[in-house]
Amino acid sequence: MKKFLTIIKAFWQRALTYRFTVIAYRIGEMGEIVVLILMWTAIYGTQEVIKGFTLPEMITYILAGNLFHVMVRNFLSTVVAGDIKEGQLSMFLIKPMSYFSYILAREIGRISLATILSVISQFIVISFFLNVFIWNFDSVYLLVIFIMLVLAFVTELLLSYLVGLIAFWTDEVDGLYRTIERVEKFFSGGYFPLSILPAGFVNASFLLPFAYSFYVPAQLYLKKIDLATGLKGILVQLAWIVLLYGLVRVVWERGLRKYEGIGI
């Protein structure tokens, strides 16, 4: 455990040396959300309800969803891919600690500063829209959302790690990552609420892991999804975590065999 804390601490320090970059990113994030809200406000115009969302609900969806999203996301895939491509992985393979543990601790240390600042900046944006933001202090809902976010964090870590491991097979991963990111954002409901789309589509995304980082917790917050559906979602998340963990193990083993040049 002390290992993890030391690694997290070291990467906290590293993040602090880049504090201006970290802050600059947050300003961009805030701007993007404000633009999105202005856009929806214009679209609504005089309309009361679009696809079951009032304007305050839509704004709350965007604000709460983004708040949840910044809590669970990570940037692990580029780090993992970089280590593999540059051969830096070799320096970890010779150490008495698993790369997976190391990289997880490192990523948590690396993103925690950004995450804290993002959460703060999301609250700042929310404060601009206090007159329309819908509050929900229902503790049972908040508890379910909290559990869902913790599981979403784990899911996102495993997913990014898995995507990063693609670098074992090809050097050109950057374009692929951007594409995967966009698909993920779409399925997570980050561009717009998934319920705008046909019902079959929404049902399908309940079975995928992505919606639990944005759409589902945001809808739970708005009480547009009931608790039972939320709990079912948690089971789906658990299943995904087991599945992804298994996949990570297999892909890592196979990738490593390639890296080591086994079987030639």
Place this chain on the structure above:
Amino acid sequence: MATIEVKNLSKSYEYYKKERGLFGSFKSFLFREKLYAEAVKEISFSINEGELVGFLGPNGAGKTTTLKMLSGILYPTAGEVKVLGFTPSKREKAYQKQFALVMGQKNQLLRDLPAIETFVLNKEIYEMPDDEFKRNLDELIELFEIKDILDIQVRKLSLGQRMKCELVAALLHKPKVLFLDEPTIGLDVVAQKKIRDFIKKYNQEKKTAIILTSHYMEDIRELCRRVIIINLGKIIYDGNLEDLIRKYAPHKVLTVTFNEGGASREQIEKYGEIAEYNPYGCVIKTPRSEAKNTAVALLSSDLPVDDILIDEVEIDDVVRQIFNR
């Protein structure tokens, strides 16, 4: 039992042929021809505790590949490796805590933080007790004289300073076996010398088995009694450095200085092959057995000889000659 035991070790890399030009690129996009590069071919050697062995060879000879197999980064294609009784490719923690690999071209230090942070990180990763860590660190800091640079961001250090810190990071856990892959690459002569002195001292004090690769013959000459020479993946020499010179350098060199009016080329030619010449000094190559006689002949001739030095051929030359065969 020897510390490092290598038997018939081979490694082939699998790669794909890419043809030249745009058309070639399209062609290999559709179907790729698989090729194998035999980087290491059935090499065997063994190294004992406390030995410092120089691993020599031209670019692409297979040195790094061999060190990677000894560290467990690469899986051997064939053959057997045992280090301290372990099989490196199994990557057992017990083995990993007892060796270190330093590559001049790769770093383990965190670039954006002071070196001390990496040291602390390694303490945890290698599960060192506090007092042991402190003792080792203090000792290494003193040996390397890096007290003043510990708190500077690694990316702001000079190459030489960085290399010292890399070595400290690798040695904190007191490895019994050390693989150094071009640790002096890119350093100036002063920094090279410092690293060299350090390696020497460390080897003598700790009785660590060390394999060192370097393209700088000065490193090899100063540090290694024994050298293993590898070319095109095969060992072509394994033994004493001095024997190597005796065996492969049938010549000695005489460095002669003239005074007064100097001497002309024609006057010297009959004493042996002239390697360098100017009227006030020249370098003559003569067969090993003739060296003394030639010197006497030169002194008793009517040339204005001021001084004569008899030397072994530069080891660079010997090695170059071996590589070229």
